[in-house]
Each structure stands twice: as structure tokens, then as C-alpha cells.
Amino acid sequence: MTAPRYRSRLHQAARERRLETHPLTGWLRDDGECLGLDDYLAKDGYGVVRQVLGRQDPDDVIETLKAANVRGRGGGGFSAGVKWSLTLKGADMPRGYLVCNADEMEPGTFKDRLLLEQVPHLLLEGMILGGYANDAFYGYIFLRGEYVAAARALSRAIEEARAAGWLGRDIAGSGFDFDIALHTGAGRYICGEETALINSLEGRRANPRAKPPFPGQSGAWGRPTVVNNVETLCNVPAVLRFGADWYQGLSGARSDDGGTKLYGVSGRVHRPGLWELPMGTPAGELLDRAGGLRDGRALKAWLPGGGSTGFLLPEHLDLALDFDTIGQAGSRLGTGILALVADDQSLVALVRNLEAFFARESCGWCTPCRDGLPWAAELLRALERGDGRPGDIERLEALAADQGPGKTFCAHAPGAAMPLASAIRCFREEFERGIAAPGKEAR
Amino acid sequence: MATIEVDGRRYAVDGQDNLLQACLTLGLDLPYFCWHPALGSVGACRQCAVKQYRDAEDTQGTLVMACMTPAADGTRLSLEDDEARAFRAGVIEWLMVHHPHDCPVCAEGGHCHLQDMTVMTGHHRRRYRFRKRTHRNQYLGPFIAHEMNRCITCYRCVRFYRDYAGGTDLGAFGAGDNVYFGRHREGVLESAFAGNLTEVCPTGVFTDRTHAERYTRKWDLQFAPGICHQCAVGCNTSPGERHGEIRRIENRYHGEVNRFFLCDRGRFGYDYVNRADRPRRPEWRGESAEPLVLDVDAALDRGAEALRRARRVIGIGSPRASLEGNHQLCDLVGEANFSTGIAAREQDCLARMRRLNRDAGLPTPTLRDVESHDAVLVLGEDLIASAARLGLAVRQAVLGRRAALAAARDIPAWNAEAVMTLAQDARHPLFIAYPTATGLDDIAEQCLHLAPEDIARLGFAVAHAIDPAAPAVDGLDARTRAQAERIAAALLAARRPLVIGGGSLESPALVEAAGNVARALATRERRGGLTLVRREANGTGVELLGGRPLEWALDVLDEGAADAVVVLENDLYQRLPRERVDRALAAARTVIVLDHQRTPTWERAHLGLPAASFAEGDGTLVSLEGRAQRFYAVFEPRYHRPETRIHPGWRWLLALGASLERRAVPEVALDAVTRDCARRHPALAGIVEVVPGAEARVDGLKLARQPHRYSGRTALRADLDVSEPRPPQDPDTPFTFSMEGYAGHERPRREVPFAWAPGWNSPQAWNKFTDEVGGHLRGGDPGVRLLAPAADVGDHVDAIPPPFTPCADEWRLVVLPRLFGGEETSSRSAPIQARAAPATLRLAAEDARRLDAEEGDRLRVETARACVALPLHVDATLPRGLVAIPAGVAAALASGERAWLTAAPEAGEASP
Amino acid sequence: MREHLQPLASDGDGFVLDLADRRAIERERAHYAQPQAACIEALKIVQRRHGWVPDGAIIAIADTLGIGPAEVEGVATFYSLIFRRPVGRHVILLCDSSSCFLGGHEAVRDALSRQLGLDFGETTADGRFTLLPVCCLGACDGAPALMIDDDTYGPVATEDVMELLERYP
Numbered sequence A: 001m002t003a004p005r006y007r008s009r010l011h012q013a014a015r016e017r018r019l020e021t022h023p024l025t026g027w028l029r030d031d032g033e034c035l036g037l038d039d040y041l042a043k044d045g046y047g048v049v050r051q052v053l054g055r056q057d058p059d060d061v062i063e064t065l066k067a068a069n070v071r072g073r074g075g076g077g078f079s080a081g082v083k084w085s086l087t088l089k090g091a092d093m094p095r096g097y098l099v100c101n102a103d104e105m106e107p108g109t110f111k112d113r114l115l116l117e118q119v120p121h122l123l124l125e126g127m128i129l130g131g132y133a134n135d136a137f138y139g140y141i142f143l144r145g146e147y148v149a150a151a152r153a154l155s156r157a158i159e160e161a162r163a164a165g166w167l168g169r170d171i172a173g174s175g176f177d178f179d180i181a182l183h184t185g186a187g188r189y190i191c192g193e194e195t196a197l198i199n200s201l202e203g204r205r206a207n208p209r210a211k212p213p214f215p216g217q218s219g220a221w222g223r224p225t226v227v228n229n230v231e232t233l234c235n236v237p238a239v240l241r242f243g244a245d246w247y248q249g250l251s252g253a254r255s256d257d258g259g260t261k262l263y264g265v266s267g268r269v270h271r272p273g274l275w276e277l278p279m280g281t282p283a284g285e286l287l288d289r290a291g292g293l294r295d296g297r298a299l300k301a302w303l304p305g306g307g308s309t310g311f312l313l314p315e316h317l318d319l320a321l322d323f324d325t326i327g328q329a330g331s332r333l334g335t336g337i338l339a340l341v342a343d344d345q346s347l348v349a350l351v352r353n354l355e356a357f358f359a360r361e362s363c364g365w366c367t368p369c370r371d372g373l374p375w376a377a378e379l380l381r382a383l384e385r386g387d388g389r390p391g392d393i394e395r396l397e398a399l400a401a402d403q404g405p406g407k408t409f410c411a412h413a414p415g416a417a418m419p420l421a422s423a424i425r426c427f428r429e430e431f432e433r434g435i436a437a438p439g440k441e442a443r
Numbered sequence B: 001m002a003t004i005e006v007d008g009r010r011y012a013v014d015g016q017d018n019l020l021q022a023c024l025t026l027g028l029d030l031p032y033f034c035w036h037p038a039l040g041s042v043g044a045c046r047q048c049a050v051k052q053y054r055d056a057e058d059t060q061g062t063l064v065m066a067c068m069t070p071a072a073d074g075t076r077l078s079l080e081d082d083e084a085r086a087f088r089a090g091v092i093e094w095l096m097v098h099h100p101h102d103c104p105v106c107a108e109g110g111h112c113h114l115q116d117m118t119v120m121t122g123h124h125r126r127r128y129r130f131r132k133r134t135h136r137n138q139y140l141g142p143f144i145a146h147e148m149n150r151c152i153t154c155y156r157c158v159r160f161y162r163d164y165a166g167g168t169d170l171g172a173f174g175a176g177d178n179v180y181f182g183r184h185r186e187g188v189l190e191s192a193f194a195g196n197l198t199e200v201c202p203t204g205v206f207t208d209r210t211h212a213e214r215y216t217r218k219w220d221l222q223f224a225p226g227i228c229h230q231c232a233v234g235c236n237t238s239p240g241e242r243h244g245e246i247r248r249i250e251n252r253y254h255g256e257v258n259r260f261f262l263c264d265r266g267r268f269g270y271d272y273v274n275r276a277d278r279p280r281r282p283e284w285r286g287e288s289a290e291p292l293v294l295d296v297d298a299a300l301d302r303g304a305e306a307l308r309r310a311r312r313v314i315g316i317g318s319p320r321a322s323l324e325g326n327h328q329l330c331d332l333v334g335e336a337n338f339s340t341g342i343a344a345r346e347q348d349c350l351a352r353m354r355r356l357n358r359d360a361g362l363p364t365p366t367l368r369d370v371e372s373h374d375a376v377l378v379l380g381e382d383l384i385a386s387a388a389r390l391g392l393a394v395r396q397a398v399l400g401r402r403a404a405l406a407a408a409r410d411i412p413a414w415n416a417e418a419v420m421t422l423a424q425d426a427r428h429p430l431f432i433a434y435p436t437a438t439g440l441d442d443i444a445e446q447c448l449h450l451a452p453e454d455i456a457r458l459g460f461a462v463a464h465a466i467d468p469a470a471p472a473v474d475g476l477d478a479r480t481r482a483q484a485e486r487i488a489a490a491l492l493a494a495r496r497p498l499v500i501g502g503g504s505l506e507s508p509a510l511v512e513a514a515g516n517v518a519r520a521l522a523t524r525e526r527r528g529g530l531t532l533v534r535r536e537a538n539g540t541g542v543e544l545l546g547g548r549p550l551e552w553a554l555d556v557l558d559e560g561a562a563d564a565v566v567v568l569e570n571d572l573y574q575r576l577p578r579e580r581v582d583r584a585l586a587a588a589r590t591v592i593v594l595d596h597q598r599t600p601t602w603e604r605a606h607l608g609l610p611a612a613s614f615a616e617g618d619g620t621l622v623s624l625e626g627r628a629q630r631f632y633a634v635f636e637p638r639y640h641r642p643e644t645r646i647h648p649g650w651r652w653l654l655a656l657g658a659s660l661e662r663r664a665v666p667e668v669a670l671d672a673v674t675r676d677c678a679r680r681h682p683a684l685a686g687i688v689e690v691v692p693g694a695e696a697r698v699d700g701l702k703l704a705r706q707p708h709r710y711s712g713r714t715a716l717r718a719d720l721d722v723s724e725p726r727p728p729q730d731p732d733t734p735f736t737f738s739m740e741g742y743a744g745h746e747r748p749r750r751e752v753p754f755a756w757a758p759g760w761n762s763p764q765a766w767n768k769f770t771d772e773v774g775g776h777l778r779g780g781d782p783g784v785r786l787l788a789p790a791a792d793v794g795d796h797v798d799a800i801p802p803p804f805t806p807c808a809d810e811w812r813l814v815v816l817p818r819l820f821g822g823e824e825t826s827s828r829s830a831p832i833q834a835r836a837a838p839a840t841l842r843l844a845a846e847d848a849r850r851l852d853a854e855e856g857d858r859l860r861v862e863t864a865r866a867c868v869a870l871p872l873h874v875d876a877t878l879p880r881g882l883v884a885i886p887a888g889v890a891a892a893l894a895s896g897e898r899a900w901l902t903a904a905p906e907a908g909e910a911s912p
Numbered sequence C: 001m002r003e004h005l006q007p008l009a010s011d012g013d014g015f016v017l018d019l020a021d022r023r024a025i026e027r028e029r030a031h032y033a034q035p036q037a038a039c040i041e042a043l044k045i046v047q048r049r050h051g052w053v054p055d056g057a058i059i060a061i062a063d064t065l066g067i068g069p070a071e072v073e074g075v076a077t078f079y080s081l082i083f084r085r086p087v088g089r090h091v092i093l094l095c096d097s098s099s100c101f102l103g104g105h106e107a108v109r110d111a112l113s114r115q116l117g118l119d120f121g122e123t124t125a126d127g128r129f130t131l132l133p134v135c136c137l138g139a140c141d142g143a144p145a146l147m148i149d150d151d152t153y154g155p156v157a158t159e160d161v162m163e164l165l166e167r168y169p
């Protein structure tokens, strides 16, 4: 037996993918190797840069993004166009930064890795366009330190692009200056939170910052700063190439959220992996594409988009996977990468794993998260051991309620509360089984 | 102004505030941790949660953090809402998860903000049943004790230490529920303001180590409103006593001076009061070697007898003694025979500074006001060494640019992290000219390291660049001219430029240079300020009172023109060369010394009268901003040690005067002396307004020096006498030496011995005494300003010194003030001695090379008057041709003197 | 405020930044508006050479970047991939997040523990391996996943562990 080297892969072959229908993965090579500059240019890569820079008004670019309704793929689903329209710019404002959030650490999420490793130029093109729209003079790719292959691909791509004049002064004769640097992180999930990310970029402890002011008003080094997810930015070139209507058309009747989504499935399925599908594809379709659960197990529950989303049940499988639909079902689309729980797997143990993760990854800034989450994790460990005490479940519910939005400083703790609260809501009896029988010595 | 509705009641509040500030200003009790009035909001602790409602229809509401929510007009909120209360109780419960619950052995207990908040939120039962995490503690130096297990991770310590005070050696380490606040390596905290951690930290992580060995709960301390005697800034303190010892000093809020913070010299320098070797009874030194201990009457008789026999009696006053003491001495010997006790070169500077305060056209800002200046020029002062708290205020002025920038982007000043994020390292311009590095260099736009003459020349050049009517500097090199022009431009561009000069380098030219800059600015109608740094607590006051310099007094004695001398709280050996003082004292037939320290001067006294320190006596001091302030005795020393015969200097002198005239000692109270002093010295006329007199009452009550929970009163003296004596009476002040009397916060009063309000035992209780949080005491901030500029701006001074030129075989001495070890009385305190850096002699690298000397080599510096040997420190910033030594190692060596250097043998050389 | 300091004899421990490292740090500085931003990269540069970040390096980096040593230590101790204690020649980062949990990472952890006689956070006596947990490696379709040095593996079966370790002498 040999453990395989891990490779990021898409399950759709080249013949299934075209740029007109697969704006993200239409670029990918079938062999999983990184698409170099020559190949990228051969497919008219950077064509949109030439088409837009200096020719289109930045505000029009933003209008197109708004009309296309490109919703943030980092998990929040905030409209990229709206975010860009709120960035402070103008004669009396210093030019700021565009930051790509490539810190992908959300438990169960493995989508940005694919794009980073295999089409770095697409991201660079999206960033140049984003920089142009937001009047940024410099871009950073904030890449998690463990993505070694992505770091190699990105460094190479940045050098190639700079050498070819796609980065630097007067890009493609447009008069627009913009350059990009790669910043690699040193661990810690919280760096993915956009304001913590900015602190980390500045070489500080990655505690989040209070909002307002939002990064668009005062971000990195106090300048207007836009933070967007890798996947979000990778959508930008196609939106500007083909237009908002085309983008909306990709998801068609399935969803009001435009475009496609890089969906994925993990868990005990036959074919875990990634697919680029129209926004609003039902979860059931993904489960089918993944070949269903292995070992003849049945589905017990699923997380729609990472550890900080709420559990959904088999009955929710036909819901369209878009931000509003999943939100209405009481969860969040998050990153849109599904994690499936089989019927023989313990929800208490899984939630313990999640809460231990969130507790460990708390930045330690605000009290409910810093001291509340470890407590929840301890209670869950007790329940898992069968050492729970009457009242523990109510304590957990109260702890989850106290991590609600607005009660903590950032969205980390609310993210931790979601799976906890939903698991207790849906599977309370599993938790009750963890309460020690009367008379049994609890530790 | 804005109107907000809190739990159904409408209030008018300041719309610039956040809701927490607004609520606290209204006197509402809302718990909080991470917010601090001087540090602003960061929203970390989540303790100040309240319910906010969109409008009258909104019954649901949402939880918001009061400290992070603007007090906008029309805001509706509830503190009492069930969800808000439950959440706040939850926050405390989380904060206490790892807390050791060690209140009984914790030095914070009884004045602990965490205790107060725990009680306020009603948390009283521990539900967390898992293991607590524990931390190791660090040694942080002689001032601060560290107990990390008590930490509640509010981040206040680093925010004060790093963001506010500029320290670089305290940080937050780790993450998650394992955050650690400490030094990067175990060791002495470097900041001059580390002591404030004891008050900024809301629990017992950072506590006063000097207090630890003779610890007393706050409720068992007896307090009085104090004025720090350790420099001329005039910070208000709250010294606490038990068993006849000062046990700790806390900050006493003053809305215009120190507000929330003290420096470490002031906070930890009190131990001289407790020295075992202090004179406590009159001593007569006749022919025999052993002094004879006398009782008061005998001492007065002998003293009077000796003075009566004298042909002429000289009085030597003191800039560290009260106005009343100096006045009474002046009264005893007559104005013609009174010396201020200040050496001539220093007094010259003081006189010039007084004149400049009147005729340089710019007012002296209060410390609070310093913070709102937007360009600062410091000529010849290392403020962190010579007037540390002023330096901290200058730092805030320079950082004030941040808030200005933030305001332009609608970021409220209280949103601390956002303000810092936006402004990054934007600063108002600060220029410092000083011979070597100073404690504010890190935030200065430019630091010029120059010899004192050249600093003065730079100042004169700046003045000329601002106002061409100011004399030009001859032979100025192009570089200095450009620098002067740059500084002038920055000062002119500012809304409120501040010029800071002073006497630290004892250079009259330097003082005048600052004066010319001020005049130039005043002429150009800049609404700026002029701050002139004096060295000692009452230097400003004694100079106003008047008198001849110390040299004159010694000369008169030496020449035999007088044969008796009375020295008040002054160690003459700290001021002039030993031989000279020896000679003068030897020439006098009678030497009477009043002091609270057994100084070399005391040892030369025929009659020594034990004077009160700030802890046992009252009096008035005038700070460098010209503010006359009264300090009050903290305790009556005879209560615990009946054998002591300590009295305030003024009272001894009054009694001596009466004895001299064979009158009965009159029953005179302090107020009468103060009035008399004001009448006799017109410059001091204002001091009668300083305080409510001894007859002042609140609701008909005197004011209590002890908290109402003061315990063990009946047992305190049980080792002396089991029957409980009447508490000592205090005819001089409105305070009682007991818990009887008013101690509350509702009735406005200016003189508050200690801050306490129901539910608020910690220093945060000061918020209950102010008109708004961080504002002014509701009863008015203590003190009366005596110095104000006259309407006419005086003429520019044109005595510009020639440039300094290094000399081949001769050096120029500069004596550099230092915070720890550079001041007479605090240097007698053990914690300060432990903290003081070893004294070194500094030379420029090139000069050291020329002498073939290396770091650590012992060198001997010699002037016409004295010499001292010290290890060499090669100073990369010091200009060539200067040799620098720290203040406090050799009193007879003075700045500006010519000096010679020789190699000194390793050991055996006399060192101080 | 340096001249008010008590000299801190133990500070620095005589650590000297390697010249190439100092240059690399200075190059890194150029990418950012403020020198502090190069702090994390500086720590990584030192760590690349020494395997971990020794105490003296904190001061050296602080001096190079012109920021306070406590600031550098605050950063160094915040991030999980900066090691302030010596680690083994090879660092095993085992993903312990939810998808790998569902994929059975606890069994792999136990296998590693058994093989190496280690718990999370420990280093083998021969200084060969250090075992650490890591946030979701973004390899959930290859769960359970782990990294050894710069190499990512997944899915890793318990039976693979032995052979895998042998590749890292």
C-alpha cells in the first residue's frame, strides 16, 4: 500500500467544459497540470484586460458586476458589485489595495485550491480587473502557507504576467498601473476573516477589526481595500467578457444568483470531488454525481458549505444550492462544498470535532468565542464519553445562542454556533444519550 | 448634544460619545472591561452589551456593545432588558472560567474592577466543571508583580503600554483561550509608565510590587489628597497609609493635570517616607559625637537660645518644601537673610522662566491641554527623564493627528483600533533637540543631537525664521539654518504649536531661545503654548516667593557676616561642592536643620528638627504650569509611634519664632500661614484660593480620610494601649483622621482622598466624581494657576551664544536628568534604587576612540570643582566634545562646566 | 526609551541573523507599505534555516524591522505554523477538521501515535518527526489527509502510515 500524493481534481472532463458554460473550469487542462501563460493567452486569456482597461469606465465595470449579481464565493454571498461600489475612491482618496482571499481553511472546503494550482492567470486577470474597478494600485494574494503547490504556481504566474506586461506600469498601454504580490500565511483559520486577514497582511496578530469602518473605507494601512475570494475574482473576467445577461443566463431559472459555482462533495461517497455547475443546482444532483454513499450507508445529515454552516437533513436534498434558498432553510450556503454524514456516524462526535476546531482557532479577542467555545467543546467531549450531566444540553444551547451575530466581535463564533445549534435541534436524542445515567460517577 | 432614551427615560448626552461613555456619564451602572476612558473602545470583552431598538415600534431589539455604538440622537436602548442582562452575566461567567478565584490572597482584592463587575452582574456560582488552564508568571522588575492566571484578556494592558505609552516590551502572546500578556522575555519592564498597569488592569494580573510586602486592603488604608513631590509636574496622588507607613501611591484624578496616569517615579518613589533611619525626634549635637535626643520644648529652647545669641541668622529654604515652610523661614530670618536654597545657575534659569511665562506671549498649557497641540518643539529637555508625565502628554499630542484624520472620515475618536488603522504612523510634528537620545525620539519627526549652545542657537534661528524681528544667529551653518526653517514652517503651519524648554541643562541661553520662539509665534498670532520645565516640586513656587541663591548664603556664612543658619528640607550637598558647603557650615556657630531625611546636611546640624514629609504634613506647591496645589497629611505619625515629634516645617519654624521672642507658641492653623504667605508675597496672592479651608464641610460633615469599611481601628494600637484613643484631630484641614465624615461622590468636592462609590471600589470609581467620563471633577479640578502671560509681548533676547567647538584637551560636561536615581528624595527609596540603571559616563564613539577607551572602562571626569569616576558608555548619538553623566551621582558637577578626562583605576576610586 | 533601561543581559542570546536571511527579509519589506508587514515572512525565513524560531531571532527580527520585540513575539506565538520550540526534522501536519474526521483521521492519528510514540505537539526522541494537527488542508476529497513537510497525502489509510514515514529519514 502507498498513500497517494494528494492532487486537486475536477470530475468534469474537458469535453464537458467550455468557456461559455464553465467560466471557471473551462480553462483547466485535463491532466491537472497548471495552465501556463502561453496556453492561457492562446485561449485569449488577458483579453478582457485589454478590452476593459482604459476603455471602460470603472463604474461601468462595477455596474456590470452588480447586474450579473456575482455573489461572494468566500461564504458570505455578498454581492461583489455592491461591495465594489462602496469602496472609497476619488481625487481626495489614496489609491488602495485589492486583496484576494486565498486562505481557504473552512473545514470541508477544497475549491480555491483547484483554481489556484491550475489556473493562476485567471485569478490574476480577475484581480487586475478588480484593481481597475476599485482604483487599487496594488494587489495581494493572501495564500495559506500550506498551499505549497499553489504558491509555486502563483509565483510563476506573477512573474510571467509581469514579464509580459500584464502587471506593472501602464498595463497593456492603458495607463493603469497595478502590481501583485503573493503573501503566504503561517496558519490560523481566522486569517480568512477579511479584517483579520488585513491585520495579518500588515504583519500583526490576526485579530479581526471592528466594522464600521469597512475595509472599503479603511483597510490595509488605512487605505481603501477590497477583499474577495479566489472564486469570486475568477468569475470577473467572464462576466466582463460575455456580459451580465449571459452570466445570469448560466444559472437560468435555477437561481437568481448568477453564474456557476464550483460545488464539491466530501464524506463517505464513492466519488468525492469538485464540479462546476450552474448556481442553484440541487444538492441531490451533487450526491448523485458523487455516486452516493459508500458501504450502503444512508444519509443522516449534511453540511451545505463548510463547518460554519448549519446541518441540513436528507429531506433538504432537493433544495437549490444558492445563498437565499439555503439561508431560508435555516443554514447557509457557505462555500457550497457539501460534507455528508452517514447514518452510522455520530453527530455528537462530529459536532465535538467542529467545536474543538472553532475553539482552537478562536483568535482570542472577544470573550464569548474565546472562553465560550472551549466550554462547549468540553461539554461535547463529556457527552461523547457519556459523562454528560442533566442541563448540559441546555448549557450548550445557551452557549450557541450567545455566539450569535452581533454578540461576538466577528463572524467566527456565529459560524461555530450554527452547526452546534442545528445539530441539537435536529438530533437532540443523540445528545441526550450522552448524559450519564443517574448514579454513574460523572467525571 | 443628542437625546437618547434609556429604559424609557430620556436623557441629553454628548452625541460624540459612545453609548457606554454616555451611560456612565449619566451615572448609570453598566459593566465594562476593555473600554477605558483614556484608551477608547475596541469591543473585545463584550461586557457592555445593551439592547438597542430601531424605533418605538421595535420591541424585539438587538444586542449591541454600548462602547462600540455611537450615542446618536434618538437612540433607544435598554440596560435592564432580560436578554442583555443575561448576556452580560454570561460574559462574566466566561471571564471567570479560568480565574483562580483567589481574591483572599490577591493584592487587587477590595479595589478590583473584576470583583465590582462580578457583583454588578450578579454572577456568583461557578458552573464550569472542567480543568482550568494555568500560566507561568514573569519577573517584571521591582515595581510590578505578575499573576497571569487572573487575566481576563481585556487587552487593556497592551493598549495602554504600547499604544498609549509607546512601550515595546509588553505584548499579547498566543491565541484562543491561551493568550498571555507579558514581556517577550522575563525582565524589567522598560516603560517609565509601567506602574499604570496596576490601575489599567481591571484585575490582579499587574499589581504594585512595592506594596506587596506590607500589603493592606484599600478599605484599610488611610488616604489624603497628595501632590507628587518627585518632580515639578504636580500630579495629584492618593497616598495610602497603614500603621504609620505609606503603603502605596495611586493616581488621583485631576481633570487638567495627570488625569488617569502617573509616572513610575511618582508612583513608586515614596519609600523614603518609610525609611527606618528617618529623624523622628529633635536631635542636639553638641560637643559629644552622639546626638542628644530632645523633646519639643527643649529643642525649641535650645534653638531659640542659639539664635538669640547669633549676630545674624541666615535662612536657607528649599524647592522641595512647601510655600508655607519657606515663607515661615523667610519670616523667621527676615527677607534680607533668606535664601531660596537653589544654586545660582538654576535660580537664574528659574527667574528667566518666570519672566518668560509672563512676557513671552504664550500661555502655559495644562497637561490635558498639551494633548491638543498639533506641533511640538522641545529644546534641551528629555521629558521622559525630567517631567515624565508631561512627556506622556506630549506623546498624546503627537498621536493626536490620528484622531484628526479619522474625524475627516467619520471615524469617531473613541473607535481606538479604527483610528490607529486609518492613521497608521501619521503624527503631528515633534522636533527634539537634545545632546543625546530621549524617551520621545520614537515618535519625533526629527531628533537633533546637539551641544546645549547649539540647541540654543537652533532655537534662536527658529525664532528668527518665524519672526524676522527676532535676532538672527551669526555664523549659522547651512544645515542648521535649513533645519530651523523646517521647524519654523511646521510650527507656523500648526493650529496650536507648543514650545517646550526648561532648565534641565542649566543653560540660560537655552531658556531664552525657547522664549524667543514663543515670542515669535505670539507675534505671528499663533495660539500656541509655552511649557518650561522646572526640576523640583516647588521650584516654581519658591522662585516666586523670592530669595537669594544658595551661593550667597554660603558666602555670607563663610565670610563670617552671619554666624547662624536655619536650613529647611534641603540637602545642600546635592547642590554645591562638598568643600564649599563644609566650609560654610563649619563657619556657622549654629546650624539648625529641618528635614525628614537624614541627609549629610542633617548630620552637620547642631539642632535637627524632624520635619514632616508629604505624608505627615500639609502645604502648598506650585507646579511647572504655575498651578498652586495643596497637599494634605496622610496620617498623624504620633498615633502609631507616640515618641515621634514630627511636625511640618512651617509649624516648627512658627514655634521657633515664638520661642525666640519668648512668646507662647500660638495655635496657628495652616490656612493662616497660607494667607500670611499670600499677603507677604504678592506673586503668590492667588494661593488663598487654592482650597476650601479647614472649616469647609460637606453637608455639615468633615471629610473622611478612611473608607467607611476601615477595619481594626480599635486594635490598631493594641500593642501600645488596649484602650482606644481618640483619633488624632486635624486643625489644619477639613479632613478627619478616621472614617467619620463624608466619603461619597454625590456631593461635588475638589479634594478627594480616595475614590469610592457604591459598587465601585476600583480606580474606575473616579468616573463617578467627574462631570463626564474623562472630564473634570464635578467640584472643580484642584489648584489655582498663578502664571499667566501679560498682554504685551516682551522684546526678543539677543544674547546668542557662539557655537560649541570641541576642544582637543578639554571637554564640556552635560549632566543629564534621569527618571530613576536623578531626584533627591525618591533616590532614597529602595525600589527606585533597584530600578535605576547603573550610572555611566558617556562619550561619542569618536571621542572614546581618541581616548583609546572602550565600553565599560572606568573614566574619571574632573572639573574645577569636583570629580567622579564612572564606567564608560559609548553613546552613538552624543556630539563630539561632550562628556555626559547622569544627574544624582555627583552634585558638584554641573552642566556647562569645562571638564578633563583621565583613566581611573578599577577600584578604590571614590564614587558617590 | 532605551537609556532608561536596565540592561537585559539574557536578551539576544548572541543570535545573529544570517546575512542571506537578513537580505531576504529586507527584500520582503519592499512589498509592503510598512516594515512590520514583513514580520511573518521574516519568522518563516528564520524558521526555514533553523527549523524553528529561537528566542534571539525575535530580537534580531525586531531590530531589523524597527519594531518592538514584544510585537514580534506576539506575532510569532499567534500563528500555528511558526514554531517557538525546536521541532523534528520532519513536521507531520495531520488534518483534524470535519471532513477528515468523517473520513477517519482519528484512526490515522492513532496509527501515527503508535508508530512514533507521540501525541500531538510532541517530537520523537531522535528528533526526526514532530506531529501536529492542522486546520482543514483543503484536501477533503482525499480525506483523511496529511502533510509531511511540503508534501500533501490523501486519502491516507492506517496501513499506509508505516511506509509513508519511511520516505522521510
Ligand SMILES: Cc1cc2nc3c(=O)[nH]c(=O)nc-3n(C[C@H](O)[C@H](O)[C@H](O)COP(=O)(O)O)c2cc1C
Binding pocket: A071, A072, A073, A074, A075, A076, A077, A078, A080, A101, A102, A103, A104, A105, A106, A189, A190, A191, A192, A193, A194, A195, A227, A228, A229, A230, A232, A233, A410, A411, A412, A415
Ligand atoms: C472565520 C472566518 C473565516 C473565513 N475564511 C475565509 C476563507 O478562508 N476564504 C474566503 O474567501 N473567505 C473567508 N471568509 C469570508 C471573508 O471574511 C470575506 O467575507 C470574503 O473573503 C469576502 O470575499 P467574497 O465577497 O468574494 O466572498 C471567512 C470569514 C470568517 C468569519
Ligand code: SF4
Binding pocket: A190, A207, A208, A361, A362, A363, A364, A365, A366, A367, A369, A370, A408, A409, A410, A411, A412, A413, A414
Ligand atoms: S468571534 Fe471574537 S474571539 Fe472569535 S475569532 Fe472572532 S473576534 Fe476572535
Ligand code: FES
Binding pocket: B020, B031, B032, B033, B034, B035, B042, B043, B044, B045, B046, B047, B048, B049, B065, B066, B067, B068
Ligand atoms: S467595554 Fe464594550 S466590549 Fe469591552
